[in-house]
Amino acid sequence: MRHKLLLLVLIAGTLSGTVTAQSNSVLDSVMEEEVLSYKHAAYLVLTATETISDSTSPGEAAERIPVEKKIITQKSPDDSITYGEYALLIMKQLDIRGGILYELTESPRYAARELSFYEIPPEPISPFTTLSGKQSLQILRSVLEWKEEQQ
């Protein structure tokens, strides 16, 4: 919970500009990314779920994605990640239940649909498109806020 809140504060602060970029080099790198990389997606989601500490490097975070969950296969840390894959990472790591097709397929496509059902993000994004770092932070922030509301 502490890490979750910390990340929320960092994301909120970074997006609003009240936290300097230097105070968190990873978030700074994420913010500058035009296309979100797998390692940064992994770092953001695993930090939010307290699976890793925020001192872990993004490269190590990518390797910590549980192999048995088979969320994303055949990706190196610097590869780009699609919105659907990012949504699947979020759904799996945050244990969010989904609809019939998501539970049956556990695919990026239906993970993106699940988030759209909760109006995250406000405008639907194609599961096949890539995200900017800033977009990924906004989506994760919305999911975490929504999860907090549910508790």
Added chain:
Amino acid sequence: MRRGRGFTIVFLIMMVAVPLGTVQAFDFGGSLHTGLQFSLNQEPVFRNGETLTLWVGSRLGSSSQIKAQAHYRFSTELEPDTVEPYFFDLDLLHFSGTYPLRGGRWPVLTVDAGRYTFNDFSGNVLSHTLDGVSVGVLLPFATVDISAGTTALLRKESSDILVSKYDIYRNTEDDYVLAPPRIIGLATLTFVEPFLRQDLSLSTILQFDVSPRDELISEGLPVFTADLGGRVNTQYYGIGVEGPIIGPLYWDSFFYAETGSLLSYTGTEYQEKSILGFLAGGSLRLFLEDGFHSMIELSGLYASGDADARSAVEGNQKGKSRQFLPIDSPALGKVFSPLLGNILSTSLHATLKPFFNANPESRNNIVEFAITGTTFFRPSTGPISVPHNTESDKHYLGTEVDTEMTIRPFSDMGVVLSGGLFFPNRGEGKPFTEDQQKAVSYKGTFELSFRF
């Protein structure tokens, strides 16, 4: 256009709607919907329909997107057998773009083109799919939107626009595939919170009837023809206000004046007469988040009538036609749903989400109940658009109670159960004969939908 031309071309339109170069932002999906309906007014009607809807969409760069949607429906009706069993149509082929004009936040140019829904600000005069173009400008203090569209390419089964006798005639004739042609222009200016957090909207709607003249009655014809008429051109000028009052209490109100022209049989011949009708409405809404996320709404609608008209559509006989005639009006009830002309209705509507927070892990267990009670009057003793007793001078028409329960156990599956009961005025000089309305008319529906 007469029957004989195939519509498989819309499949091709859908396929080329999304340029292959934008495949990364491409998405697609669909839904399956099944519906069962039982209704009883004079004769029991059992209806079943299965609908398959498919859509494709894609972003075009950072500012534009395109979406196409079509459906295929299979329907059966046990008694009477009036529905077309197989039906295919293109519902949507919509390009939309948002472009900042000076590189900053304001002003922003919006462009829409293709087949999509055109709405007036109240939704009571026009809310219908058309083929056309809209251009808008968003400013911090106002939005301006100018649209033009046509019904000429819609299939007649997909058109709910019944402004003239020719519209009604063409809807029942198998020889026609497309809806009666009309050109509709709409301009809306909305000021964003100019005072007391209220939004102020001004609207002008122009409807031009371009139905083929050789299939219409001409001015000067000395013989009355019950089923055919002339062109009906209408214009609407509206003003509306909406916003919060205090706390969770909101309101909206609107007023429309309608002008136009139509052919009228004066007793000796058909003459072109003008239209002057009025529409007014408003609602109060109370949102209670702590009370099971409930909402209570009290609303009213007034649409002027013409006491000496012969019928609700093109029934004028003397002087101006005072009957308000919308281009397309919303359903007023599940069972009793006349066109919005010569109608005064008051309605109390409540919705309830009792299990909204039942499962903190997920919002999947959403159940919503809705109940609506509506009383119907006619402001003049003139005609309404549903069969009625023309000898009656009663203003009170009846009361309807509708209920609906929506259950969404999963994000991709939903069930809707709904029912309605209409109790017509059965007093002395009643507005409906025994043949026109039973003591109680009802309708029940079951709908199941699955998105994929």
